[in-house]
Amino acid sequence: MTSDIYLSTTNLCRYYHRGSQTVKALDGVSVAVGRGEFLSIVGSSGSGKTTLLNLLAGLDSPTSGIVDLAGVPLSAMSRRQLAAYRAHKIGMIFQSFNLISHYSALQNVEMALCFNGTSPKERKRLAAEILERLGLADRTTHKPSDLSGGEQQRVAVARAIVKRPEILFADEPTGNLDFENAQQIASLLTALNRDGLTVVLVTHNLEMAQQLTQRTLRMQYGRFVESQKTTGGRRP
Amino acid sequence: MTLRDLIVISFGNLWRMKLRTFLTTSGVLIAIAAFVSMISFGAGNQRRLEEEFNKLGLFTTMQVYPKSSRNTADTASYRKLDKAALVELAAIPGVNLVYPYDAINVIARLGDSTAPTKAQALPTAAVRTKLFSNLLAGSPFDSNSSRQAIVSNDLIKKFGIHTPDSAVGRSLILAVRVSVIDSGFAHILADQGETIWDRLKRIRVDSLLKTNYRSHVLRTEGNATLRRFLNGFLNAPAIITDTLTIRGVREDRRGGMIRTDAIIIPPETAQRFTSAGFSGNPADIFASMSAGTLFAQSDDPGGKSYSQVTIDFDPKVLAKTIRDSVEAAGFRAFSFAEQFEQIQKIFLYFDMALGVIGLIALFTASLGIVNTMVMSITERRREIGVLKSLGADESDIRWLFLVESGVIGFLGTVGGIFIGWSITRIVSAIAQSYMKGQGLPAIDLFALPLWLILIALSMGVGVAIIAGFYPAARAARVDPVEALRND
Numbered sequence: 001m002t003s004d005i006y007l008s009t010t011n012l013c014r015y016y017h018r019g020s021q022t023v024k025a026l027d028g029v030s031v032a033v034g035r036g037e038f039l040s041i042v043g044s045s046g047s048g049k050t051t052l053l054n055l056l057a058g059l060d061s062p063t064s065g066i067v068d069l070a071g072v073p074l075s076a077m078s079r080r081q082l083a084a085y086r087a088h089k090i091g092m093i094f095q096s097f098n099l100i101s102h103y104s105a106l107q108n109v110e111m112a113l114c115f116n117g118t119s120p121k122e123r124k125r126l127a128a129e130i131l132e133r134l135g136l137a138d139r140t141t142h143k144p145s146d147l148s149g150g151e152q153q154r155v156a157v158a159r160a161i162v163k164r165p166e167i168l169f170a171d172e173p174t175g176n177l178d179f180e181n182a183q184q185i186a187s188l189l190t191a192l193n194r195d196g197l198t199v200v201l202v203t204h205n206l207e208m209a210q211q212l213t214q215r216t217l218r219m220q221y222g223r224f225v226e227s228q229k230t231t232g233g234r235r236p
Numbered sequence: 237m238t239l240r241d242l243i244v245i246s247f248g249n250l251w252r253m254k255l256r257t258f259l260t261t262s263g264v265l266i267a268i269a270a271f272v273s274m275i276s277f278g279a280g281n282q283r284r285l286e287e288e289f290n291k292l293g294l295f296t297t298m299q300v301y302p303k304s305s306r307n308t309a310d311t312a313s314y315r316k317l318d319k320a321a322l323v324e325l326a327a328i329p330g331v332n333l334v335y336p337y338d339a340i341n342v343i344a345r346l347g348d349s350t351a352p353t354k355a356q357a358l359p360t361a362a363v364r365t366k367l368f369s370n371l372l373a374g375s376p377f378d379s380n381s382s383r384q385a386i387v388s389n390d391l392i393k394k395f396g397i398h399t400p401d402s403a404v405g406r407s408l409i410l411a412v413r414v415s416v417i418d419s420g421f422a423h424i425l426a427d428q429g430e431t432i433w434d435r436l437k438r439i440r441v442d443s444l445l446k447t448n449y450r451s452h453v454l455r456t457e458g459n460a461t462l463r464r465f466l467n468g469f470l471n472a473p474a475i476i477t478d479t480l481t482i483r484g485v486r487e488d489r490r491g492g493m494i495r496t497d498a499i500i501i502p503p504e505t506a507q508r509f510t511s512a513g514f515s516g517n518p519a520d521i522f523a524s525m526s527a528g529t530l531f532a533q534s535d536d537p538g539g540k541s542y543s544q545v546t547i548d549f550d551p552k553v554l555a556k557t558i559r560d561s562v563e564a565a566g567f568r569a570f571s572f573a574e575q576f577e578q579i580q581k582i583f584l585y586f587d588m589a590l591g592v593i594g595l596i597a598l599f600t601a602s603l604g605i606v607n608t609m610v611m612s613i614t615e616r617r618r619e620i621g622v623l624k625s626l627g628a629d630e631s632d633i634r635w636l637f638l639v640e641s642g643v644i645g646f647l648g649t650v651g652g653i654f655i656g657w658s659i660t661r662i663v664s665a666i667a668q669s670y671m672k673g674q675g676l677p678a679i680d681l682f683a684l685p686l687w688l689i690l691i692a693l694s695m696g697v698g699v700a701i702i703a704g705f706y707p708a709a710r711a712a713r714v715d716p717v718e719a720l721r722n723d
Contacts, residue, residue, distance in 0.1 A: 057625065059625060086624070098622045112627075115629075120238075
């Protein structure tokens with residue numbers, strides 16, 4: 001491991017038991033994500049991409065193997081420390097946006113700052129600022145149901161980056177969007193990476209992955225089957 | 237996540253589900269309303285009793301009695317409540333005042349009306365204690381020798397006076413029948429159908445040498461002499477009258493351990509009646525005889541013994557300390573403060589019984605809270621997953637649901653206190669109207685003291701939070717991966 005490796009996994013396995021059957025969602029995955037890198041993981045549905053992302057985000061625990069965050073294995077962290085890790089260091093974007101339906105855009109973004117000790121006044125200021133930056137200044141009071149898919153995903157991006165995370169996990173962020181909105185989100189991710197944010201993008205869209213990221217890993221049946229350096233994004 | 241965040245989020249979530257929140261909160265509201273209205277009845281009576289005790293100064297008053305000879309095997313330890321006893325009781329540290337119950341039968345005359353009643357002798361200092369100083373009109377008498385009286389409201393009503401103020405300053409004539417020894421002796425010598433010479437002539441002087449005859453003469457003549465004496469002593473009383481000025485009118489109190497009579501007069505004024513002779517009441521004479529103070533009564537007031545003595549003591553001194561000293565001196569004591577403690581215990585048991593009923597109702601309401609919160613978890617599963625992905629730990633989620641339960645409890649309790657209080661106001665208004673109709677003083681049967689509000693709040697919020705434990709634990713255990721999975 002070099003000193004600019006931010007997050008890495010070693011022989012990571014995640015098995016599920018369905019009755020007497022064992023489903024190997026991840027089966028011995030090792031990967032290193034450099035600081036400032038834009039990494040994409042591609043693969044068909046059920047290949048284990050989202051499972052890997054959940055393990056990297058500390059939302060799930062591996063059956064075996066190690067997830068190492070700047071020299072500290074996540075398995076050594078308590079639940080509270082893992083929550084603090086999510087609260088301070090990572091941002092997540094989901095395919096289905098996962099905005100809280102009864103909160104306004106502003107409240108959804110503010111919510112990301114509730115768990116890292118930001119004062120209520122500062123939360124409101126930062127949330128308004130980031131929404132304005134993403135072109136949603138006139139949508140702050142709107143509920144998710146009043147926003148278009150692209151706007152909802154931009155609110156989700158705002159929520160993910162408002163706390164200035166060290167790494168952003170994007171799970172099929174354009175999966176539910178039309179071409180134009182997908183392009184907007186893709187540009188946004190590239191811009192964020194250019195600003196120095198480490199991004200791990202999970203997608204089944206190989207073309208987009210190659211255009212956006214510097215490295216693409218292809219997954220199949222819970223294993224990496226191919227690693228490809230690509231030309232997109234910013235070099236770390 | 238701060239408590240403010242938790243409260244704001246909880247209110248927001250509950251506001252979204254208005255009907256469900258209203259129905260769940262109503263369960264708590266009804267339980268608390270029932271609890272508050274029931275307990276406030278006990279609290280109202282307790283408050284009234286305490287006010288009455290305070291008004292009369294009963295917390296610093298103690299009654300002392302001689303130990304009944306029936307109740308003590310050691311007859312040597314039986315002590316009379318005489319002057320020496322009063323001095324000894326007054327010397328107990330913390331005792332401010334000691335005065336006996338001392339009353340005489342009188343015939344009172346006010347204007348053209350007369351009424352047989354009792355006059356109680358009380359020193360000025362005693363009349364100025366809370367026990368007697370709550371006057372409807374006028375003021376306590378000036379000194380222990382002043383020719384003044386304090387009369388009860390009931391007595392002046394018997395005389396046709398219905399406003400206490402108009403009785404003050406009027407003349408009250410007291411007449412006391414006293415039996416004097418002189419009239420007894422006069423009766424021995426008096427001619428009642430036969431003279432002494434006639435009676436002497438009946439005696440056969442020559443037979444006096446015979447023992448039997450001598451005994452017979454002594455017995456019959458002795459009996460006749462005693463009968464003549466008692467006849468004169470009891471049936472030919474002297475009437476002593478005195479005219480006093482009504483100085484004050486006080487409220488009537490009936491029953492209880494405090495003996496107060498219709499007329500209160502200064503002790504030296506009472507002395508003028510008792511020093512003139514024995515009480516005209518044969519029962520008093522026999523009581524004095526059995527106490528061995530028959531002759532002391534007329535000649536030496538210090539030799540009298542009393543059936544009851546009242547002690548007024550310093551509020552800083554514990555009633556138990558005074559009682560222990562009184563009992564150590566060989567007397568029986570009755571402490572109002574200790575009686576109040578006993579009554580308070582009864583109220584406590586009463587309140588506890590009502591509290592249990594309230595708790596059962598609250599327990600039923602808490603099932604509604606559990607149901608609502610569990611439903612809420614099912615509906616907000618994805619939200620919980622999102623919050624966890626944003627950095628919420630299990631305790632944040634647990635607190636979120638506990639605070640939400642607590643808010644339901646709080647809203648229900650505040651509403652319940654208000655509704656419960658409103659019910660008591662309505663019942664009280666009806667009861668007071670009935671009391672007025674019956675000519676009784678309209679009293680408020682209910683009270684809503686701060687402690688009851690605090691207990692209701694802690695019970696309502698506490699039970700709601702307890703009800704939230706299971707849903708909160710379940711919410712905290714929600715797997716974020718499962719919750720965020722795309723359907």
